[in-house]
Amino acid sequence: MNKKAPGVLAPALALLIAGNAFAQSGRDYINIVGSSTVYPFATVVAEKFGKSTKFKTPKVEATGSGGGFKLFCAGVGMQHPDVSNSSRRIKQSEVDQCKKNGVDEIIEVKIGYDGIAIANSKKSKPVPLNLKDIFLALAKEVPNPKGGETLTENPYKTWKDVNPKLPDQPIEVLGPPPTSGTRDAFAELAMEGGCKTIGWIKALKKKDKKQYKKICHTVREDGAYIEAGENDNLIVQKLEANPNALGIFGFSFLDQNGDKVQASPINGVNPEFDSIADGQYPISRPLYFYLKKAHVKVIPGIKAFMAEFTSEKAWGDEGYLTDRGLIPMPKKERMRFQNDVKMLKALKDLS
Amino acid sequence: MSAGLPRKKDTIEIVRRGLKKRHAAARRFKFTGVAAVGMSLFFLSLLFVSIFSKGYSAFRQTYVHLDVSIDPEILGVGAHPDMNALANGDYGGLRKAALRTMFPEVKKRREKRALYQLVSSGADYQLRDAVMADPALIGTTLSLWVPADDDVDMLIKGHIRRELPEDDRRLKDYQIAWIDRLVAAGRIENRFNTILFTAGDSRDPEQAGILGALVGSLFTMLVTLSLSFPIGIAAAIYLEEFAPRNRWSDFIEVNINNLAAVPSIVFGLLGLVIFLTYFDLPRSAPLVGGLVLTLMTLPTIIIASRAALASVPPSIREAALGIGASPMQTLLFHVLPLALPGVLTGTIIGMARALGETAPLLMIGMVAFIVDIPTGIFDPSTVLPVQIYLWADSPERGFVERTSAAIMVLLIFLIVMNALAVILRKSFERRW
Structure with missing residues (x-):
């Protein structure tokens, strides 16, 4: 016992001395x-x-x-x-x-x-989107499809429901979790960008900014948007395995995986070097x-x-x-x- | 007698009738065990196969043979340059000139850029080191093998398929044509990837190595072992052999058992507050990593050591005390040596867990990009599992195979540690 006691104290002492020495040495x-x-x-x-x-x-x-x-x-x-x-x-x-x-x-x-890209597997066709489609497909609450200035729980199940021009496949989007900066930027640029195209919600911005933000930034939680973690490589792999899904990730991952995934043009613009640089591609930060x-x-x-x-x-x-x-x-x-x-x-x- | 015989027969009859069923039950029971083992083996081999099939190619790397004429003019140094001028020379210019002489027909600016990209920019540092080691090389032509760019490497290894349309590949058609010419000229070779074992981290896959993380892991484990082993054993001995059984010792025991089950990230937060904020220890240092992991492994070691001490038969203690040994002598010369195999097993299990840990290290800044190889426990460093995590998260394709290669190295590290545990246990073990 007596033998062990100094053995325990010595490291603790050494630690204190070492810590002080470091703080001074720079x-x-x-x-x-x-x-x-x-x-x-x-x-x-x-x-x-x-x-x-x-x-x-x-x-x-x-x-x-x-x-x-x-x-x-x-x-x-x-x-x-x-x-x-x-x-x-x-x-x-x-x-x-x-x-x-x-x-x-x-x-x-x-x-x-x-740039933030929305992409799907090369095995299926590209899905050209506009910001309004993105908002309607992914927001938690959307304007009532029957008209009027009321909100309703997002009823859309397939892309075709959102916009008749889009393919008839279920909405399935793999994206980053809320802790990610990419998600913040996506909500701000893509979701809000689409949200603003709806007149009465845009008008709300002046009256009740909090409510406006809540409508525009809240992502649906019924399984259509799948939080795939911070690892963008994983999203690319999952897209390969599931040709029906779309994924959201940074431009550099699109650049490196051009053989596996293809980007969806947003408002008719493909995420490319030049289109992001001159601001034509809408989702860049x-x-x-x-x-x-x-x-x-x-x-x-x-x-x-x-x-x-x-x-x-x-x-x-x-x-x-x-x-x-x-x-x-x-x-x-x-x-x-x-x-x-x-x-x-x-x-x-x-x- | 006459009544006993048929009764005995009846018993045998009953036994015989049930025998088939009982044997079947025994077989089923045995089969469940075999199935369980088989299942584990299947998943283990699945893991190994998937890691190995992805990672084995990382142990080889494509090299390009360059004839670099070391022109002092391009280098931007005089006839008798000093070391400082040599260190700042334009070695990239030499590399580019060497590639231009090999492909004199390339004239367009964009194509030239594409040409320069065939060879890793790490070649510049290789050239610099060669020239600085021997300044007499200036003015001569140096012929050497340099690593190819990761895209070229991926193409040669078949991870980029050349039959895809040009737009979908990172290499253009004309680049592939150049590569084919180099291959035909015998100027491209697939060699053992020494860089993987001799370099620190890099953002270029062809220059990235795991030595930095390996050394970091080693330092961290060293700190953890040298603290948790003595402290753990001392605590276990006191609690098992000397502490009075009362409410306090029960309280301590419950707490140790609880700590063993606490998620490791909590220890990271604790380390952040105590070691970084209060003691002002450096962020990202193996010292702090080791301290945090010590906190994490201590409960495991204490519990295992106590169990090992408790399993030493009381007769040993009584015999030692009986011939006049003091309690300390009994413990040090008789009980502890017999408990040692169990203690070591516990320690190594704890250490193996610590080796694979990333969560607590996140809080103390060891999840970082560190190129320089650490030289001591105060230098910023990272550890193997963190390196795996960082590589898995990198966009460059070349890191996919390197991630698996790093996992293989980590597994080998673990296997060596566990083998050591088995050897130590075998050499100390005694049965009675």
Whole structure:
């Protein structure tokens, strides 16, 4: 017994000492957190940066956009991340949270766009949709088909019920769960986009914004929309096995699996590189990262890393990020953000 | 006597009549057991076959033979460059020039880009390392095998079918024609994929390896073992041999049993609050991962060790005490060695579970993209199951086979650990 007691205490003591030693010694690599949509792009830049410079390779964690800001805004210091990726713009509440913890200078950088594709297996025919079809097929409550300004539980069972031009097959859509940023963007851009085409619901937006959002963003729960998890590869596999189903996933997965799945044109536009870049394809969203200004001088390599990320060879029209499915911004916008980073111009207000 | 005989006959008769039924029941019972074992074996082999059939091709990688003329002009260095200039040279330019000399007819910008994509950009670093190791190479022509791009690799391995329409493939018709020419010239070869075992993670499948995750797993397991083994045994010995039986010890026992059943993510949350926030330990470090997994495995080890200690016959203790050994001597020299096989089994089962764990590591930042191979327990690192998860989630086709390959490596790791447990148990085991 006596022999064992010090054996138990020693590791605990060592732990305390080690912890303190680490907190003082600092960190020599860049710490990046945030969106899993930006993750594939941030990691590529990080790897190139680590291999081609004398700095260590930055560490990139996929925590989701919200989770990323939570960590990012926890304070200034070695133990907090330097960069947070996001598949949406930072929210006012998050800026306030940051301020409260002493993170008052944040640099906002938009890196490009990401398209969300709706696709099905190559074994069946493509299903051309418009946003209204998407809303009517997937919303929990839809306007009464008999007319009038009332809502009813979604009665549609097949695509043909939604729109007579569509094939007579059951509505079966595999998509991301509510925790995913892709789902948020899908609800906002596709569902709401379709919802707005109905006059009286659009009018509701001014009167009762909450009710409007509830109608437009709530996805049906009767089995027609199947939550297939965060793994987009899995959705592609399931589509292959079930030719009747449609799937929702990021453009980069469509790009890599062109032999297995085909995209549905939305409002007559196919999700392609150019159509997303010029905004013709309706379901695309901007991607961002946010940098903590207070860390720029403390962590080695941040400036060089930023220069790499915002260089033409990375995010330009023919940069290596476009090979991974990032849709570049117009040149003017790129120059503006590149300049913001160089000058370390902090975000003033969200407008 | 005369009454006994027929009665005996009757009994035999009754036994005989039931015998068939009883034998059938026994056969059925045995058959259920065989069926259960067969079923498990079937599913196990299904798992192995599916992983192996997907993953075996990842152990080979397509290489392209390049003749790179190391032109100081393209490289952008002078005649006598220093190491710093060499490190920053344009090795991508050398690679592109080498490909252009092989296919001089390619002139269009778009086609040139497609041509450069045939070879992995990892070739640039390979070139850089070669030149930096021997600066005398500048001005000469270096002939070397470099990894092909993952799309080329997938085509050569047959994972991309060439008979599909051009729009549906990632490789264009003219790219496939180039590849066919390279194959015909003997410049493409399928070799053992050493990169898989010598590199850290990468976003390019052809440059991605599992060494980083393997080392991370090793460090994490080391921390877990060196903490949970002594603490677990000490706790088990005290509770089993010394603690008085009262309400407190019952309370502790119930709690340990409960902890063994707590979902692992809860330990991750606990680790986040205690080790990261309170102790200020680094995020994503094997040290913290090991600590969290220690918390998770401790109950398993304690329960198994207590059971092992309890199974040592009391006669051993009594004999030792009887010839004058102190309680501590009894324990250390007689009881513990006999209980050791059971203790080790429990420990290794706990460790094997810890090795496969991802959920608690998510909370402490070990689910991350880490390229550099960790050199200590403070460096950011990831572990094997996390690497599998990250690869399974990657869009590039080349990661499908690498995911299965990583699973195979994890399984081998587990099999080695379990084999070790069996060997240790066999060498310490004593029967009575």
